Amino acid sequence: MSNDQSAMNELHWLIDMVQTIEVGLVVLDANYNIQLWNGFMENHSGVSPNSIKGKNLFEQFPDLPESWLKQKMESVFLLKNRTFISWEQRPYVFKFKNYRPITGRADAMYQNITLLPLASLTGKITHISIIVYDVTDIAINKLQLKTANEQLEQLSQTDGLTQLHNRRHWQHCMEREFERFARYQDSATLVMLDIDHFKQVNDKYGHPAGDKVIQNIAHILKQSLRETDCAGRYGGEEFAIVLAKTSAEDALNFTERLRQKIEASEIIHDNRKISVTVSLGINELNDGVVNTSNWLSGADKALYQAKQGGRNCSRIYVEGSDE
Numbered sequence: 001m002s003n004d005q006s007a008m009n010e011l012h013w014l015i016d017m018v019q020t021i022e023v024g025l026v027v028l029d030a031n032y033n034i035q036l037w038n039g040f041m042e043n044h045s046g047v048s049p050n051s052i053k054g055k056n057l058f059e060q061f062p063d064l065p066e067s068w069l070k071q072k073m074e075s076v077f078l079l080k081n082r083t084f085i086s087w088e089q090r091p092y093v094f095k096f097k098n099y100r101p102i103t104g105r106a107d108a109m110y111q112n113i114t115l116l117p118l119a120s121l122t123g124k125i126t127h128i129s130i131i132v133y134d135v136t137d138i139a140i141n142k143l144q145l146k147t148a149n150e151q152l153e154q155l156s157q158t159d160g161l162t163q164l165h166n167r168r169h170w171q172h173c174m175e176r177e178f179e180r181f182a183r184y185q186d187s188a189t190l191v192m193l194d195i196d197h198f199k200q201v202n203d204k205y206g207h208p209a210g211d212k213v214i215q216n217i218a219h220i221l222k223q224s225l226r227e228t229d230c231a232g233r234y235g236g237e238e239f240a241i242v243l244a245k246t247s248a249e250d251a252l253n254f255t256e257r258l259r260q261k262i263e264a265s266e267i268i269h270d271n272r273k274i275s276v277t278v279s280l281g282i283n284e285l286n287d288g289v290v291n292t293s294n295w296l297s298g299a300d301k302a303l304y305q306a307k308q309g310g311r312n313c314s315r316i317y318v319e320g321s322d323e
């Protein structure tokens with residue numbers, strides 16, 4: 001076989017491969033007119049190479065992000081460097097349907113795109129190649145993993161019975177609020193809430209009834225909070241709340257409204273009505289509060305005073321009052 005024949009063979013094979021490869025290949029001239037459109041592009045767009053050759057890419061595909069894509073291509077021409085567009089940056093450039101059976105949940109094919117400068121024989125960049133990779137499987141796996149991780153993170157921060165923050169995550173919120181106070185002197189108040197004589201509820205109506213009471217209080221609490229407040233289940237029948245940008249007096253208004261709402265509510269268990277009351281301790285951050293345990297213990301002491309004061313009431317912690 002002569003050298004010419006061998007070269008012709010190679011070229012023929014290459015053209016065959018370009019047509020059948022599972023990657024989209026497009027060549028454009030400097031005016032964005034299509035010079036090459038391979039089998040992958042034909043299969044996914046439904047447009048044949050013969051019918052599209054010489055036509056302007058953006059006229060043929062008006063849905064393309066024209067100005068954004070042109071900007072990318074112009075910099076490829078100018079800098080003579082390839083550019084990569086990831087599906088994470090833009091899920092797709094060509095809106096092709098996703099036909100993959102495993103990843104049937106995605107409507108459109110996710111794509112990674114490479115824009116490649118093509119030089120003529122004189123070395124001048126006259127054309128650009130768009131290489132389209134179908135990365136739907138990878139993208140869907142990654143997105144599913146991300147969703148699963150987010151759900152796991154949410155679960156790890158949530159109390160199962162009440163769907164409030166669990167103690168660990170609530171403490172994290174409290175620490176963040178404490179740091180905000182240390183840095184910006186943003187006021188914040190901590191509230192501890194404890195159900196009164198809860199042991200008697202369990203003893204009289206049973207543990208499942210006690211659980212319902214806890215859930216009912218969590219429900220009322222959630223409805224009473226502002227976006228910036230953070231409530232958690234601190235222990236069995238104890239709840240803790242950080243009220244952001246709130247003074248002790250404003251917190252007292254909040255706890256009294258909450259207390260009255262809880263007192264007025266009732267749950268039905270085994271055809272029996274159950275209602276409970278709660279006691280609340282309040283402690284506002286001030287310069288005398290040196291750390292979060294200090295902050296917490298002040299609220300705990302106020303809660304103890306509320307219990308001592310006859311329960312079903314709120315008390316504000318006053319420094320020195322426990323000495």
Ligand SMILES: Nc1nc2c(ncn2[C@@H]2O[C@H](COP(=O)(O)OP(=O)(O)OP(=O)(O)O)[C@@H](O)[C@H]2O)c(=O)[nH]1
Pocket residue numbers: 161194195196197198199200202206207208209210211214235236237307311
């Ligand atoms: N049903 C139910 N009970 C719980 C849960 N966690 C803790 N408890 C119960 O809550 C009760 C708390 O009782 P105590 O700490 O003695 O206090 P109390 O009866 O609420 O009385 P005061 O706080 O003094 O008003 C105990 O009987 C615990 O078993 C829970 O998740 N579900």
